[in-house]
Amino acid sequence: xxxxxxxxxxxxxxxxxxxLVPNVDQGILELVKNAYDADASTxxxxxxxxxxxxxxxxxxDDGDGMNLASIRxxxxxxxxxxxxxxxxxxxxxxPVGDKGLGRLAALRMGSEVNxxxxxxxxxxxxxxxxxxxxxYKKATLVEDxxxxxxxxxTSKGKGTEILLTNLHIQFGHRxxxxxxxxxxxxxxxxxxxxxxxxxLKAPGFExxxxxxxxxxxxxxxxxxxxxxxxKGKVEARxxxxxxxxxxxxxxxxxxxxxxxxxxxxxxxxxxxLDAKSFSARKVSITEVRDWLSLVGGVHLYHRGLRxxxxxxxxxxxxxxxxSRARSPENRPSTNTVIGxxxxxDPRHDLIQKTDRVGFIENREFSELRRFARDTLxxxxxxxxxxxxxKREQYRVETRKEVVEAKRVFEDVIDAKVPxxxxxxxxxxxxxxxxxxxxxxxxxxxxxxxxxxLATAGTTTAVFAHESAKPVTLISKxxxxxxxxxxxxxxxxxxxxxxxxISILRYSIKSLRSFTALPMYLLKKSKRRVEQVPIHDxxxxxxxxxxxxxxxxxxxxxxxxxxFNPTIHGxxxxxxxxxxxxxxxxxxxxxxxxxxxxxxxxxIRTEQARRFLLLRIMDNxxxxxxxxxxxxxxxxRTTTNGTGFGLTIVKDAVSDLGGRIEALAxxxxxxxxxxxxxxxxxx
Numbered sequence: 001x002x003x004x005x006x007x008x009x010x011x012x013x014x015x016x017x018x019x020l021v022p023n024v025d026q027g028i029l030e031l032v033k034n035a036y037d038a039d040a041s042t043x044x045x046x047x048x049x050x051x052x053x054x055x056x057x058x059x060x061d062d063g064d065g066m067n068l069a070s071i072r073x074x075x076x077x078x079x080x081x082x083x084x085x086x087x088x089x090x091x092x093x094x095p096v097g098d099k100g101l102g103r104l105a106a107l108r109m110g111s112e113v114n115x116x117x118x119x120x121x122x123x124x125x126x127x128x129x130x131x132x133x134x135x136y137k138k139a140t141l142v143e144d145x146x147x148x149x150x151x152x153x154t155s156k157g158k159g160t161e162i163l164l165t166n167l168h169i170q171f172g173h174r175x176x177x178x179x180x181x182x183x184x185x186x187x188x189x190x191x192x193x194x195x196x197x198x199x200l201k202a203p204g205f206e207x208x209x210x211x212x213x214x215x216x217x218x219x220x221x222x223x224x225x226x227x228x229x230x231k232g233k234v235e236a237r238x239x240x241x242x243x244x245x246x247x248x249x250x251x252x253x254x255x256x257x258x259x260x261x262x263x264x265x266x267x268x269x270x271x272x273l274d275a276k277s278f279s280a281r282k283v284s285i286t287e288v289r290d291w292l293s294l295v296g297g298v299h300l301y302h303r304g305l306r307x308x309x310x311x312x313x314x315x316x317x318x319x320x321x322x323s324r325a326r327s328p329e330n331r332p333s334t335n336t337v338i339g340x341x342x343x344x345d346p347r348h349d350l351i352q353k354t355d356r357v358g359f360i361e362n363r364e365f366s367e368l369r370r371f372a373r374d375t376l377x378x379x380x381x382x383x384x385x386x387x388x389x390k391r392e393q394y395r396v397e398t399r400k401e402v403v404e405a406k407r408v409f410e411d412v413i414d415a416k417v418p419x420x421x422x423x424x425x426x427x428x429x430x431x432x433x434x435x436x437x438x439x440x441x442x443x444x445x446x447x448x449x450x451x452x453l454a455t456a457g458t459t460t461a462v463f464a465h466e467s468a469k470p471v472t473l474i475s476k477x478x479x480x481x482x483x484x485x486x487x488x489x490x491x492x493x494x495x496x497x498x499x500x501i502s503i504l505r506y507s508i509k510s511l512r513s514f515t516a517l518p519m520y521l522l523k524k525s526k527r528r529v530e531q532v533p534i535h536d537x538x539x540x541x542x543x544x545x546x547x548x549x550x551x552x553x554x555x556x557x558x559x560x561x562x563f564n565p566t567i568h569g570x571x572x573x574x575x576x577x578x579x580x581x582x583x584x585x586x587x588x589x590x591x592x593x594x595x596x597x598x599x600x601x602x603i604r605t606e607q608a609r610r611f612l613l614l615r616i617m618d619n620x621x622x623x624x625x626x627x628x629x630x631x632x633x634x635x636r637t638t639t640n641g642t643g644f645g646l647t648i649v650k651d652a653v654s655d656l657g658g659r660i661e662a663l664a665x666x667x668x669x670x671x672x673x674x675x676x677x678x679x680x681x682x
Contacts, residue, residue, distance in 0.1 A: 007143065010136040013108065024169055025179040026308060026356055027106030029186065031059050031162060032198050034103065036305060037095040038063025038160065045183070046201040050171035056110065057164045064090075065119040065158045071127060071149060075115070078104055091195065094303040094344060108133060110164035117160040126154035180205050181294065184212045186306050189295055190267070190340055196304075212295055216288050217338075219281055220269035222246070222383075224339075226375045227265050228368075232258035236266075236375050238382060247382045255374045261367035262349045266375055268298065268339035270332045289335075298339040298372065302350060309358060310341075318372050323380075330383035332376075341372060406433065471511045478504045509547060526571040531680055534565045534612060537574050538603060545582060552586055552599070559604040565612040568680040569656045576652040578603065580645035581616040581673050588620035588671060595619065600668060611658075612677045620670035628662050653677070 028045060035043035040063030049055035066075060088094055107113045113131040128150045135145045171179075183198040189212050199205075217223075219241075226236035235250045271277075271288060278285050298318055299311030309315045316322065316334055324331040343350065349364040359365045409429065417425050482501050538558050549556050567574065585601045588594060599619065606613040623631060632650045646662075653660045658677035666672020 007141045010139050010142055010145075012142065013104065013133075013136055024106070024109055024171075025175065025182055027103070027109065028057070028059070028179060029182060029308070030103045030356060031106050032183065032186065033096050033305060035059070035061035035063050035160065035198075036093065036196050037089065038065065039089045039091045039093065040064075040159070041195060042197050042199060044199045044201060045179075047171060047176070050167060050176075053168065053170060055167045055171075057167065059162045059164075060159065061161075062157070062159045064121075065117045065160050066127065067119040067121055068127060068149060068151075070119070071115075071117070071129065076129075076147065094346065096303045096305050107131065107162075107164065109167050109169055111166040111168070112164075114163040114165070115160070116163075118154060118156055118158050120158040123158070124153060124155070126152050126156070128152065176200075176202050177204075177208070180208050181212070182306075182308065184209050185295065185299060185311070187304070189213055190217075208294075211291065214291060216271075216283060216291050217269050219271065219278075219283055219288060221272040221277055222270040222379070224266065224268040224270065224375065224379055226267075226371075228259055228261060228263055228371050230263040232260060232367075234259060234371060234375070236378060238379060249378055254378050255370070259367045259371045261364050261371055262343050262345045262347065264368060264371065265342045266339065266372055267342075268332075268337055268376075268379075270379075271336050273336055292335060292338060295338050296336070297334045298337065298341065301340055301342045302352075303344060307352070307358065308356070318369065318376065320376065323376070330387055331380045341368070343368065471508060474504065475508050478508065526575065529568070529570050532567045532569055532571055532574055534567055534574065534605060534614070535560050537571055538578065538605075541575060541578055541582070542603075548586070549601075552589060553597075554586065554589060554599040554601060556582075557600065557602045559602060561605045561607055563605075563607050565605060565607065566680045567612065567656060567677050573652045573656055577614070577649050577675060578616065580649045584645055585616070585618040585620060585671065588618060588622075591621050593621040593624075602668060607679070608676070610679055612675075612679050614675040614677065615667075615672060616675070617666045617668045617672035618670040619668040622666075622670045623662065623664040628664060631662060649673070 032043050032045070038061065040061035043059065043061040043063075046058040046060070047055070048058065050057065111133050113129075113133075115129040115131075116126060118126045129147060131147065136142065139145050180200050180202065183200050186198060187196050221241050223239045223243075224236065225239065226234060228234045233251055234254055235248070236254060237248045238246045240246045271292065273285050273289060275285070278288075297311040297313070297315075298320070300307045300317075310317050313334075320331070320337070321333050324333045349362075350368070351360045351362065352358070353360055410426075413422060413425055413429065478501060481497065538560070542556055542558055545556065582601065589599055601616070601618045604615040604617075606615070631646050633647065650660060653675055656677050658675060660676070661674045663672040663674070
């Protein structure tokens with residue numbers, strides 16, 4: 001009988017090192033975390049000529065160091081966790097290092113590694129290990145390369161030093177900045193409770209550190225404080241900028257289900273980056289915005305240290321930006337908040353991935369994220385309800401103020417205006433008041449009109465959403481017929497259903513497109529005021545309308561000018577203009593006088609100095625039964641439409657600061673609308 005054991009080829013060091021953890025800064029962070037686990041108070045990272053190949057990195061800490069057993073059974077053993085989740089260090093820290101693979105990636109950045117460590121338990125002794133990676137390249141197996149641990153006497157205090165020499169990578173400005181940011185955020189910029197500070201000896205690090213650690217927390221408009229206990233129960237409070245508790249919630253108010261996650265604490269500072277909020281502040285919006293660009297987002301701290309990539313730029317792990325895009329009112333984004341979720345995790349429920357980039361998406365982590373998302377939803381709901389309450393209060397108070405202002409003005413006329421001219425002044429005031437009343441009445445009528453249209457739109461959206469169910473059912477029945485027609489009717493008669501099934505397929509496609517249109521147009525994010533790229537909107541609308549136009553045998557041509565016009569407004573307003581004009585053209589083709597063949601709609605963009613000319617025309621019968629000045633009036637129509645479309649178009653153009661002109665018979669012979677809008681200078 002021959003006994004043997006599993007062997008590891010030296011190439012495994014490449015697979016488990018630089019290939020598994022490709023970002024060098026994450027490898028260095030693992031060495032820093034080892035210093036934290038050793039109860040160090042500081043850890044210094046010195047970059048020596050790292051901007052060129054062959055440089056060096058020195059990592060020094062004042063921790064407890066390692067004895068011979070720790071080196072042999074821990075530091076030199078790759079992939080084995082020597083950190084027991086619930087065992088605290090003498091300073092009360094729960095270890096955060098694990099597996100040793102991230103450490104391996106850092107150690108392999110150079111051709112040689114020099115470890116020097118002085119254990120607290122053996123003052124006066126210093127252990128040294130030299131690893132020459134070039135020897136592993138020549139060896140077949142990892143265990144073929146012997147390592148020597150040398151022990152010498154020393155007068156230095158406890159601590160560990162790791163020197164990586166002859167680096168085969170370069171640290172450019174971008175890599176150094178990323179490492180600096182990660183080191184500063186590693187130990188929580190919110191406070192110094194961890195008692196641990198990494199230091200990077202590199203140009204600009206101190207300035208960056210000072211900038212990150214500047215405290216703008218008092219300038220936040222709101223602060224969220226939420227606590228999840230070990231039983232899965234939660235309570236949250238929202239404070240205003242003065243620190244007073246604004247709203248509170250517990251358990252079922254946030255979630256009806258208990259959270260199956262480790263205990264956690266969630267703090268979030270929400271900033272309103274507008275002139276009104278900062279009018280009385282001592283700092284500027286620019287200062288706070290620059291600070292948030294460095295530290296903004298919601299960071300996750302596990303056992304006192306930050307876990308990458310949660311809170312990194314572009315990593316929106318709580319979907320804050322997505323939620324804001326869907327419903328922008330009173331929702332923060334990663335650019336307007338700084339927050340932290342702190343988890344001690346004594347049972348080691350959260351498991352970091354092997355490459356040390358985030359946690360495995362197990363139940364406990366998913367529940368922790370649900371706790372954070374539910375809390376953010378509660379904050380948004382609270383702010384929305386408060387905003388609606390203020391809007392209603394403002395409407396009531398405004399009506400009272402108008403009545404009171406009128407009374408005061410009349411009293412002033414009686415008391416201050418001479419008798420001779422008092423009737424003239426009073427008559428002028430009443431005339432002015434009548435004009436204002438007419439204006440208010442007109443606005444009220446417009447408001448009722450748009451509320452009616454909004455009701456019709458939302459009702460249509462509900463019907464569109466619900467119609468998806470029968471359309472899906474029809475699709476399934478069609479699939480069944482197509483798959484079984486041979487068995488049911490036999491080959492002889494199956495061909496007779498080929499055309500009906502094809503018609504069903506086409507109709508299903510059209511119905512699905514029709515149901516998608518209302519939902520597409522009613523997206524809340526489209527009402528946000530921003531810079532709107534016109535050509536993008538036109539292309540998207542053309543794709544949405546395509547099935548409807550095909551059904552009506554109408555061709556749509558978009559003729560884009562040789563420029564990229566951008567309008568300051570909202571996507572919703574642009575869509576309102578184009579959609580209603582398109583709908584008007586489609587309805588015109590239903591007229592008996594409309595052509596049956598070669599039906600055409602053209603949308604053309606042109607530039608006239610600082611204005612965009614948007615021409616929408618068709619080859620239909622044109623505007624024949626209404627005067628041009630009457631087509632804008634609500635309810636006026638010569639087709640089967642509602643008569644509100646062109647009213648909406650005119651109002652939308654006016655809201656965008658533009659003008660609109662209608663031609664009864666334009667370039668193509670049918671109606672033509674020419675919209676002039678100011679182009680944004682961006």
